[in-house]
Amino acid sequence: MVWYVLTNCPEVEEYMEVCREEIRRRGVINIEHTLKKEFPTWFEKHIYTLGEQHVSADLYSLACGPNKRIVVYSACNVNGVRYHTFDREKKRKTQNSGIMVKEIVNNVETQYYGVLKEVLELRYPKNKHGERSIFLFRGDWFDLHGKATGMKDDGYFKSLNVKALRYKKDPFILASQAEQVFYMEDTKYGKDWNVVQTFSHRHLYDVPELETGELNATDAYQEEMPSTTSTVKDIDQLLDTYSRDDEEGTPVHASIVYDLLKDDNNYDEDSGTDDDGQEDGALSENEHSSDDD
Structure with missing residues (x-):
């Protein structure tokens, strides 16, 4: 490392x-x-x-040199991109463990694909700038050049054999070098093959996980550039729908709002029946369908 x-x-x-x-x-x-x-x-x-x-x-x-004690994480936010280790997301529907790193040799770019296994923090001695840490990703890297298991590229899709691994003695990259990718099942080559999908990031995770501004104990953060952070809070849907910002409001009890909404709904049902001239049977059928939905 x-x-x-x-x-x-x-x-x-x-x-x-x-x-x-x-x-x-x-x-x-x-x-x-x-x-x-x-x-x-x-x-x-x-x-x-x-x-x-x-x-x-x-x-x-x-x-x-770094401290001999290495801190291990199962998640990491790097420049607004969130990564999870492969083991952490096994029971999740979301996927954040796919990683890619690029290498340029003699002006030729080579891409390596894998999955994130560990996030490691190396802590170096303090200096006048404060704590000094470097984050590494340990990955399982797929064999792209094997005769039977190498990457298949038809010009539209890149298929990787996720059971064939290489570089087991050299599994580390800097967290800042990683790019996130997604893997999807390959219906053409079978269960051991995945199609890799690259995309452009929106850097959404420059926001603290907790409202206190403290970081999650299992998450690590590393950024190349400082970013302005803020806390996002949920807004109650009812207050969001019935709120005004052009004048100062008057507090009212929740029961009054409930009664007003109830009367308003009753009025809509009555006026809808009279205006549309629907028969009772048709209205009853629509109500039943709405309940089933």
Whole structure:
């Protein structure tokens, strides 16, 4: 996990290249394997030697490494998009566990599809900006290139075999890298296949879960940009229907409103019978149909 964070931080690249060159001068054959093993410790010592005043506060916290205790969540809101782990939504009708990440190599974009298994929070030492945390997604990633289980793309739909998994030793991505997708049953290829559907997000979940403004204990929040939040409350339908905003209202007892509504309904029934000239039998039949509905 820590290695993935370091390799996805642009500020770390120059230090990683220095460490790589030192390993190369030692005559090591498998340079990348040694770099992955030694760089976190080398990086911490190197930044400590430079001194906190010569690097950014974020880089210094990153070099110190995260707390050994990792916080695990079953849901996460990232830039207004809500994610659930696959296990959390097993008994739900909604789907928020589908994830996709893009990788660009030599100007060629590759997309990887999977489902979210865990949301992990790495907590780094505090600095003058306060708490420093990085959120990771651990996913189950589908095999897109297998001979029998690879992705099938007919130009209209992309079908994935959800039973064939890959990248089990490299399952992590940054939460901010994820894009949400949906999976639907593929009626053409069978039960082990799903059609993946991408869409444009409306970023609805920039709103606190509770009216107190406190976050749900099982949810995590990470945003690239700060957003203005507000609490949404339900409005009573009756008050919404019979309310005015052009003048100050007068409080009345609920029983008075009930009686007025009851009289109004009785008036509508009587006037409807007289005006339309309907027979009693026809009116009775309509009332019965309304009750059944």
